[in-house]
Amino acid sequence: MDVYRDSTWILEDLVKQRDNNKLVSGSLKNIIISKHKQFKLNNKNLKNVFACTIETYKHLDVIDFLYDNLENLDDLLLKLEKDKSKKPNKFTLYLMINDLLFSKTKRVQLPNNHYLKKFINQLVKPLNKNWLKFQKINKISSIDEYLLKQNGENKPIDQPPVRWFRLNLAKLVTQDKIDYIRNEIINNFKHKVDSWKTVAENLDCIYEDEYIPNLFAVSMNFKISKSKWYKLGQVIIQDRGSCFPLEILDIQPTDYIMDCCAAPGNKTSLLGGYIYVKNRLENTEEILEVEDEDITRVIAFEKNDKRSDVLNSMMKNAGFETRKYNPDLTVAEQTEKFFEENSMKIDIYHGDFSTLCNNDRNKEIYNSKFFKFNKAILDPSCSGSGIYGRASIDNLNKADLEKYTAKEEERLAKLSSFQTSLVSHAMKLPNLKKLTYSTCSVNVIENEQVVIDLLLKHSDWEVIPRSESIPYWKRRGLSSAFDEYISDDKKESLLKGISLQEIENIKEACIRLNKEEDGGIGFFVCGFQRKNNSKKNKK
């Protein structure tokens, strides 16, 4: 009964939000996990609660029909109340109806002698009758057919068209091992194809990305998480867009890089692999300066307590050695942990990146610990409007972007100003020369708008030009995002200090990946460099 009880609370809450026409953000999975925590529910049931709630929520309008058309329901409920002095919650019944009609086992998860199981058993016939009626009205023969029709797509809802995964260099280390595993993976498939679209429909095919090294796409039906490569940590599931920022940063063996908003750490571990493995293999001639044991080449900030723990364990699982620091303490105050010689070191700062170097005390910390850092990744919290889960919820909510309420607009404006302030803070750090700003949002206000606001605020920074920002990627910044800054006759820039040509360059420097169309989540990234860093001073 625990599963139904826990799922009822979450389902009731989700429906309440839907009925208030409130747009639910984030993936359904994440929402359920957070509600599970909010209601302090039993963790043992999480997987089951997730399955139960998500399936029932997906089928809500069907179950509404089945339930509302139960002729004798009120009488049966009255009788139950009289006999047992109990009235079941409508959503508990919904969850049981879903299990009864649409689950694999077609069974209610209760013992046979449970009063609710006995109750629902009385409804089996009328429910089946209503389901047949529903199928007839909607001209469908199964629940999946109904969902596909609703979504207008020829694939199950709520998942990307292909699965992207990359080699985890930290677990491979030598060129021989990298080549061996790469070939082993490719040879596991009958065909290596030259478009990710081909793999979507075909389990026999693998695509090796043309933009990101060691990144592959396979059919969603290929269970990469069951493979030995995944189990050994040799591959990591990571969307294509999420790998783009590191390509733009052009990581060199001499770089010190900070990931300012790091958890769960997909970009951090990719970064670590570039710094500690890829670069060193590719630059055998380069004489590396003697490494300072106290200053690692990769540092990751994470403000949230729990997420910083997740980040720490993800990095360890990925093959790195980590130290976790408290940013409110000076270096002298930290309990020092020494790394093994030649280990792949990542320092994790559980703290707010925006406090770095913002007062005398923090300046001292910066000067003793962070002065070498010359590049940064900024991937701050965003609306997540480009991620999966979102669209299906929007569909189910029957709300789309046009229906954003004033509250939603306010939320996006707040996010945009938070994102701008965080990157702005990074731009003020004296030794930073290059950075990337990225989001998994599709909204202009969180993307191109942030880029423009930053350039207006920081005249000493410019965008990294398209020629150095994955130039062959075709989808660049949205023209419509820049229209308001150009005169009606298209001859003049309306932005103070930024010419028309510069506006064009900024648009070209921005990169967008469209959700679905580009094979995965919707993503945005733009690179920045300090002005005197360009051309002659570039490393």
Ligand SMILES: C[S@@+](CC[C@H](N)C(=O)[O-])C[C@H]1O[C@@H](n2cnc3c(N)ncnc32)[C@H](O)[C@@H]1O
């Ligand atoms: C979009 S997620 C980062 C995803 C990550 N880059 C990856 O690829 O796995 C944003 C993260 O930034 C953290 N965050 C937000 N504000 C922060 C701040 N001021 N300082 C440090 N971390 C922050 C959030 O807690 C969240 O974990």
